Amino acid sequence: MIQPLYALVLGEVAVILLLLFRTPLRSPILMILDRMKQGKGPVVASSAGGTLFVILVSILVTINNMMRNQSEDPAVAANPTDQVLFANYLLQATLLGFGLFLALMIDRIHYYIKEIGRLRNHLEAVKRSDPTVEDLKS
Numbered sequence: 161m162i163q164p165l166y167a168l169v170l171g172e173v174a175v176i177l178l179l180l181f182r183t184p185l186r187s188p189i190l191m192i193l194d195r196m197k198q199g200k201g202p203v204v205a206s207s208a209g210g211t212l213f214v215i216l217v218s219i220l221v222t223i224n225n226m227m228r229n230q231s232e233d234p235a236v237a238a239n240p241t242d243q244v245l246f247a248n249y250l251l252q253a254t255l256l257g258f259g260l261f262l263a264l265m266i267d268r269i270h271y272y273i274k275e276i277g278r279l280r281n282h283l284e285a286v287k288r289s290d291p292t293v294e295d296l297k298s
Contacts, residue, residue, distance in 0.1 A: 190270065218255040220253055226242065229242075
């Protein structure tokens with residue numbers, strides 16, 4: 161399960177980088193994000209965040225149970241198998257949490273790009289309608 165999580169995180173980082181810089185792929189990504197937010201995009205994307213959050217909570221509960229068992233019986237803490245499982249669950253939880261955080265970052269970056277576009281259009285409309293407005297550039 162760790163390889164798909166790495167792919168998810170790297171994919172989200174790539175989308176964020178494409179959104180931050182003006183590239184030819186920026187407008188198609190913005191269009192896809194617009195459709196996903198309007199509910200006309202893939203249905204899979206709308207429920208993926210909730211599913212990942214449920215999996216994250218499940219992993220965190222498992223980590224909590226493992227820590228509780230280790231604190232109750234110190235002899236169990238020396239078991240190498242449990243330590244490897246604990247490290248694996250911790251890595252999965254970290255990657256899932258980071259993936260959800262990056263998804264929120266993509267959402268906010270998309271919102272700010274759209275808002276900047278709306279403000280620029282409004283500024284251009286004000287410039288055209290009122291010739292006394294000086295050259296306002298943001």
